[in-house]
Structure formats: C-alpha cells, structure tokens
Amino acid sequence: MAVIDGVFLLPLVLPPTVVGFFLLLLFGRNGPLGKLLLRMGTTIVFSWPATVIAAAVVAFPLMYLTARAALEQVEPRLLQAARTLGASEWRVFREVALPLAWPGILAGTILAFARALGEFGATLMIAGNIPGRTATIPIAIYFAVEDNDVSRALFWCAIDAVISLALLAALYYWSHAQEATRVRLARR
Amino acid sequence: MALTVQIAKRLPEFDLDVSLTAASEPVAILGPSGAGKSMLLRCIAGIERPDRGRISLDERTLFDSERHVHVPARSRHIGMLFQSDSLFPHRTVAQNIAFGLADLTPEERAKRVATWMERTHIQGLEHRHPRELSGGEQQRTALARALATEPCALLLDEPLTALDTHLRSQVESQLQETFTEFRRPVLLVTHNIEEAYRLGEKMMLLARGRVVAFGPKEDIFRHPPTRMAAQLTGCKNFSRAQRVADNEIEAVDWGCRLRVSPNQSAARLPAFVGIRAHHIEFGGVDFDEQGSVSRSANTFPCWPVRVSETPFRVTLYLRLHQPPGDLAPHHLQAEVYKEKWRKFRDRPLPWCIRLAEESLILMPQ
Numbered sequence: 001m002a003v004i005d006g007v008f009l010l011p012l013v014l015p016p017t018v019v020g021f022f023l024l025l026l027f028g029r030n031g032p033l034g035k036l037l038l039r040m041g042t043t044i045v046f047s048w049p050a051t052v053i054a055a056a057v058v059a060f061p062l063m064y065l066t067a068r069a070a071l072e073q074v075e076p077r078l079l080q081a082a083r084t085l086g087a088s089e090w091r092v093f094r095e096v097a098l099p100l101a102w103p104g105i106l107a108g109t110i111l112a113f114a115r116a117l118g119e120f121g122a123t124l125m126i127a128g129n130i131p132g133r134t135a136t137i138p139i140a141i142y143f144a145v146e147d148n149d150v151s152r153a154l155f156w157c158a159i160d161a162v163i164s165l166a167l168l169a170a171l172y173y174w175s176h177a178q179e180a181t182r183v184r185l186a187r188r
Numbered sequence: 189m190a191l192t193v194q195i196a197k198r199l200p201e202f203d204l205d206v207s208l209t210a211a212s213e214p215v216a217i218l219g220p221s222g223a224g225k226s227m228l229l230r231c232i233a234g235i236e237r238p239d240r241g242r243i244s245l246d247e248r249t250l251f252d253s254e255r256h257v258h259v260p261a262r263s264r265h266i267g268m269l270f271q272s273d274s275l276f277p278h279r280t281v282a283q284n285i286a287f288g289l290a291d292l293t294p295e296e297r298a299k300r301v302a303t304w305m306e307r308t309h310i311q312g313l314e315h316r317h318p319r320e321l322s323g324g325e326q327q328r329t330a331l332a333r334a335l336a337t338e339p340c341a342l343l344l345d346e347p348l349t350a351l352d353t354h355l356r357s358q359v360e361s362q363l364q365e366t367f368t369e370f371r372r373p374v375l376l377v378t379h380n381i382e383e384a385y386r387l388g389e390k391m392m393l394l395a396r397g398r399v400v401a402f403g404p405k406e407d408i409f410r411h412p413p414t415r416m417a418a419q420l421t422g423c424k425n426f427s428r429a430q431r432v433a434d435n436e437i438e439a440v441d442w443g444c445r446l447r448v449s450p451n452q453s454a455a456r457l458p459a460f461v462g463i464r465a466h467h468i469e470f471g472g473v474d475f476d477e478q479g480s481v482s483r484s485a486n487t488f489p490c491w492p493v494r495v496s497e498t499p500f501r502v503t504l505y506l507r508l509h510q511p512p513g514d515l516a517p518h519h520l521q522a523e524v525y526k527e528k529w530r531k532f533r534d535r536p537l538p539w540c541i542r543l544a545e546e547s548l549i550l551m552p553q
Contacts (some may be wrong), residue, residue, distance in 0.1 A: 038517070
C-alpha cells in the first residue's frame with residue numbers, strides 16, 4: 001500500500017520537467033513502453049497523445065489524494081450496515097461509498113483538471129511544441145511571448161481564462177442547486 | 189431457531205472470550221462501556237473476525253476457526269441495529285428500507301417496504317431523508333430496514349442510547365413489540381440496567397470481555413453469583429464477609445455482624461455481602477424500632493454523611509455506629525423516595541436502619 005501510494009504521489013513532489021524526462025525515458029524509442037508501442041507500429045513521443053499522458057500523470061496525484069480522502073471520510077458504520085443488509089462489496093462501493101464521497105471526488109476532479117490545464121514542463125519534455133499538433137495552451141502562450149507575438153499570447157490567455165471561468169461558474173451553480181434542494185427538503 | 193456463539197478475540201485492553209446461546213427469547217447483554225459488548229455483536233454480524241471459536245445460527249456455521257469458515261456479513265442474514273446514524277443519508281426512508289431487498293421484484297419490494305413502515309409506525313415518511321427525521325424516527329427506519337430483509341437473528345447495539353428520554357421510551361415499546369413478533373434470536377447490548385431488564389428475557393453480564401453471569405434475568409438480579417455481577421446489576425453496597433456462625437456473618441467493612449438465613453446457597457463460604465441501596469430500611473418508617481429482639485436483628489444506628497437529591501428520590505450516604513468525622517467515608521448508600529424521606533429526615537440522630545436478612549446478597553467471590 002505504501003509503495004503504491006509512493007508511486008502514485010511521486011508526480012506531485014517531483015518537478016514537472018523530471019516527470020517529463022522519466023516519461024520520455026519510458027516512452028522513448030529505447031524505453032520499455034516505447035519499444036512495446038513501436039512493435040505495435042506506433043510511437044507516442046511528440047504526438048498529441050503524449051500531451052494527454054503528461055497532463056494525466058501530473059494531475060493524477062491530486063485526484064487520487066482527494067478521492068481517497070473523500071472515500072475514507074465515509075462513515076464506516078454505513079458500509080457495515082450495507083453489508084449486514086446483504087450488499088456485495090461492489091454494491092457497497094457503488095451505492096453507498098461513491099455517492100457519499102461524490103462531492104470530494106468532484107473536488108478532486110476539478111483540482112486535477114485545473115492542474116492539467118496549466119501543465120507545461122512535462123508536456124514540453126515528452127510532446128515538444130509542434131503547432132497544431134502538440135502545442136497545448138500554456139506552451140502556445142510561452143512560445144508566443146518568446147516570439148514577441150503579444151496579441152497571440154493574449155488570445156490564448158483569454159481562451160484559458162474563459163475555460164477556467166466557465167468551469168468555476170458551472171461548479172458554483174451546481175453546488176448552489178444542491179444547496180437549494182437541501183434547504184427545500186429540510187423545510188418540507 | 190438458535191444462535192450459538194463461542195468465540196475469543198484479542199483486543200488491545202483485554203481478551204474477549206464469550207460463549208452464549210440464544211433461542212427465541214431476547215437476551216440483554218449488560219456491561220460497562222468498553223466491556224467488549226459491541227465487539228461481540230460485530231463478530232456475530234461478521235463485521236469483525238474473531239481469533240478463535242465457532243458461531244452457528246440454526247443449522248448454518250457462520251464462523252469456525254478450525255475449519256477456516258468465515259461467512260461474510262452479507263451472507264449471514266443477521267439484522268443489525270446500530271446506536272445511531274446508520275441510515276444512508278442520500279436515500280429516502282423508503283429507499284433505505286428497500287436497500288436490502290434488491291432481489292425482489294419492484295412490486296414485492298414496494299409492498300414489503302409499506303408493510304414494515306406500518307409495523308414500525310413511520311407511515312407517511314417514505315420520501316423524507318434521514319436528516320429530516322427525529323432520532324426516534326431514524327431508529328424506527330433503521331429497525332424497519334433491518335427487519336424487512338427477514339433476518340434469521342437480530343442484533344441491537346445500544347439502540348436507545350442516543351435518544352432523548354421521551355423518544356427513548358417510545359422506541360423502547362416499539363422494540364418490545366418487535367421482539368414479541370420476531371420469535372428468533374435477539375441480542376440487545378446496553379449499559380442501562382433498567383432497559384436491559386425491561387427488554388431482555390435472559391440476561392448476560394459482561395465485564396472486560398468475560399461473561400460474569402448468564403441466565404434468566406430474575407435469577408441474576410435476585411442472586412447475582414459474584415460481586416462483579418451484583419455490581420453490574422446496580423448493587424451499590426458491598427463489604428467483605430466472614431462466617432462466624434451458621435446463621436451469622438461478620439461484615440468486615442461495615443464493622444458489624446449480620447444474621448443471614450442459613451439456607452442461602454452462597455452462605456456457606458461468603459466472601460462478600462451486599463445490599464441494594466433501595467433495600468435498606470429505616471426505623472420508624474419501615475419497621476418499629478421498639479420491636480421484639482428477633483425482629484430488631486440487623487438493625488444499626490447510623491448518621492448521614494451526605495445527601496444527594498434527584499426530583500423524586502434521595503440518595504443518603506450513611507455511616508454506621510458513630511457520627512462521621514470530617515473525612516470519614518460512608519459505609520452504605522441508601523435510596524428512598526422523597527415522600528418516605530420527609531417522614532424521617534427530621535428525626536433525631538442517629539437514625540436506625542435495618543439490613544433485612546432477606547435483602548442481603550451473599551457472594552462467594
């Protein structure tokens with residue numbers, strides 16, 4: 001358990017460039033996974049799936065930590081009660097633990113999404129900067145500034161801001177709607 | 189229909205080591221907090237695993253350490269009622285009760301839910317969520333949820349402890365009603381003596397993981413076999429005892445000799461003598477101080493050290509033989525209704541008390 005925890009949390013403590021470098025070693029032409037993929041006739045490095053892998057690996061610990069904390073917060077008595085009522089472990093998880101841990105899992109998803117949206121270092125290492133193919137928004141912004149193209153940088157900043165704000169707004173209304181339902185139920 | 193349990197489990201503070209059988213009459217398990225009562229229930233329900241022993245219900249073996257049998261909780265068909273907050277907060281009352289009925293058709297399920305809501309008197313609450321219920325309604329829902337699955341045995345872990353006094357008596361009569369109809373093994377854990385007596389037919393006293401006494405409740409209250417058992421049944425007064433004659437013992441800690449009936453079974457070699465606080469009789473009220481010699485046996489002068497009042501009753505801490513000094517501890521504590529207390533409170537000291545022969549409890553250990 002401690003070993004698994006360590007592996008899962010490593011991307012959180014390591015600098016993104018280090019994570020990216022490890023991923024490069026893993027997925028590169030001579031890396032164990034890279035060789036395997038090559039045999040299947042494909043390469044990941046410097047292609048758009050590499051950006052997904054980088055973002056996912058870097059953001060995963062946040063999701064994992066919050067989801068685990070949320071699941072651990074579920075009152076054990078409720079799980080025990082479900083078992084004494086004849087529920088299988090899968091049903092206990094799906095119908096009791098998961099719904100009750102849902103707010104925490106959602107919070108973890110948002111954290112992870114935000115982290116993935118801003119992912120830069122690892123992505124650059126493993127996916128590079130191929131405009132139109134592997135350039136993510138933060139990388140596009142960086143190279144726009146590098147090229148002294150302020151308007152392009154501003155454009156991408158605006159896109160980024162719109163995505164983030166839309167997410168926040170959706171969340172706000174969603175949690176508000178939940179609260180309203182709770183109040184309505186409580187008043188009945 | 190019988191539940192047989194014989195298990196041992198190592199706990200941080202002590203070892204749980206219990207055997208018991210329960211048929212159709214409810215068994216109340218009484219003991220102080222941390223005696224292992226809840227752990228015992230959790231082992232039977234399959235939530236915890238004992239280190240050694242066997243558990244069987246009817247013809248089924250639920251646990252056998254030698255044959256490596258450990259039936260998981262979900263397959264034991266044992267209903268469990270927890271102290272509080274065991275309802276699924278994201279489900280309505282009806283959905284909570286229906287949780288254990290997943291293998292029924294929707295029509296059957298709805299019918300079963302309605303039946304049990306009626307039997308536990310919570311009709312009309314089906315669409316409420318647990319947080320919108322009173323503590324009593326929550327426990328009724330939890331009871332309906334457990335019984336709707338038609339379990340082969342029912343375990344209740346301090347089901348009334350978290351409730352307010354007036355709700356407690358309502359839910360208690362609900363439980364009495366349920367037990368009468370259930371006719372299968374019921375184990376009820378509590379640390380409340382009166383609750384245990386009212387709800388149980390048989391009684392088991394548990395202290396530090398060990399069975400101190402197990403039997404019909406009347407026997408256990410009338411003749412607690414040990415000092416620990418007497419204490420758990422609420423006896424407050426104890427003294428070391430030594431036999432001095434066939435029908436006389438010396439109560440060492442009370443500094444007096446007491447007449448006892450020679451046919452009391454524990455009378456042969458009593459190590460302790462005890463008397464319940466409400467069995468102590470007061471001169472001038474319960475008996476005539478100027479009675480004949482034989483009737484004034486076991487009467488002693490006493491002085492109150494301290495008085496503690498509740499709305500209807502008074503606890504008197506008494507010292508025998510001589511007035512209490514500043515730090516003198518009390519010998520006995522007596523409990524009387526206030527009406528009675530008013531009759532003798534203004535009488536001159538010392539008061540005269542009697543420890544009636546038939547009220548004395550003699551314990552071999």
